[in-house]
Amino acid sequence: MRIAMGITYNGQAYQGWQSQLSGITVQDHLEAALSRFAASPISTNCAGRTDAGVHGLMQVVHFDSPVARAEASWVRGTNTFLPKDIAVQWVRTVPDDFHSRACATSRRYGYALLQSPVRPSVEAGRVGWVYQPLDLEPMQRAVQYLLGEHDFSSFRAAGCQAKSPVKTLYAIHIARSTQRPSASRDGMPSCYWRFDFQGSAFLHHMIRNIMGCLVVIGQGAQPPEWMLEVLNARSRKVAAPTFSPDGLYFLGPQYDPRWGLPTEAISFDWFA
Template sequence: MRIALGVAYDGRGYQGWQSQRSGLTVQDKLEAALSAFAAVPVQTVCAGRTDAGVHGLMQVVHVDTDVDRPPASWVRGTNRYLPPDIAVQWAQPVADDFHARFVATARRYAYVLLESPVRPSLESGRVGWAFRPLDGDAMRTAAAHLIGEHDFTSFRASSCQALSPVKTLHRADIARKGTAGSATAYWRFDFEGNAFLHHMVRNIMGCLVAVGQGGQSPDWMRDVIAARSRDAAAPTFAPDGLYFLGPVYDPRWGLPTRTPAYDWIP
């Protein structure tokens, strides 16, 4: 039996998603909880790995098991063994040809950024921070250069294991939430693409902030793409405000498209 599960987590206390010897990853905690609930070893396959400090609003995993329990039992039973900052949101039996990673048609990320002369306090670890004012129009013009199929080598971490740097970015939306003229506001950056390279969104964010603060022109983004060199781009931005919104699947799989956590971030 194959079961898909949607998982939300606060990434601040973990060394990313993927299992490590330390055991301090989201995957390690989830598999330990699933195994405790099922009373047999359980391994997971995820839709997309996240880095240390990055949050997940709807990570999707699938598991293969002979344990037959109602979906609600998988949710409540697994959550009993999980720490407070990780929770299974839903569980659903799926066909054997469903694969959390390979059948995803796209993936979605959001970055939440605080524009303020004062650093975050209550939001620490949950938002990025820019202490200089940001120009939304300039950032949107720069982001438009990213749309479509490109070689994203300039936004790729040196440790990236992807077979190809060529990806397709379908959408890059930028919205500001705050009083006009105020020195404080929240910005939300939404990205959707067929796949993402290691650190790709964080490296894009570094470039967008550089443009937004006037350090570079919007057309500089086009030059960064063309350079196909990590040295051409801005430094990697902080992981704090990055959220994996989850994969996109064909409706035929009948899986949820969002969780209650979606309404938590601005």
């Protein structure tokens, strides 16, 4: 019996998704919980790996179960053995040819960013942070150069294991919070920003490296056209430093409707 499962997690306490010898990863905790519930070893495949500190609002995994359980039982039973910052949201029985990674038609990420002269406190670990104000229009112009199929070597981490740096970005959306920016005592405005990315797949650190460049452009240190120069250079050396993982959220994969899988989790309402 092949099972598909939707997972949400706060990534602050973990060394990323993928299993490591330390055991301090989301996959390690999930597989341990599944194995305890099923009373049999279970290994999982995921739709997209996330880095240390990155959060997941709709990670999708699949595994072949050695036992039969009701879908609701998989949710409640697995959650019993999981830490409080990881939770199974839904379970579906799927055909044997379903694969959480290979069947995904695209993947979505979101980045939450606090613009403020004061560092985050309540939101620490859940949002990125910039001190200087950002300008929306230059950033919107800059992302247009990234849409479509490109070689994203300039935004690729040195340790990336992807077979090819060529990926396709379908959409990038940038929005400032609709609430009126609040002014601090020194007169600098504070507000939240949200960046949404949808693409075929993403390289290691690709979004965090794009975010680093967008912040540089949004703060006026480089013009929007600089993004095209960075892209065409195909060299990590010319891009901005890798931005913080704190505000990065894996919003999940998208699948053909024939699989009958949910497209969102309740945590999406919180992120919105």
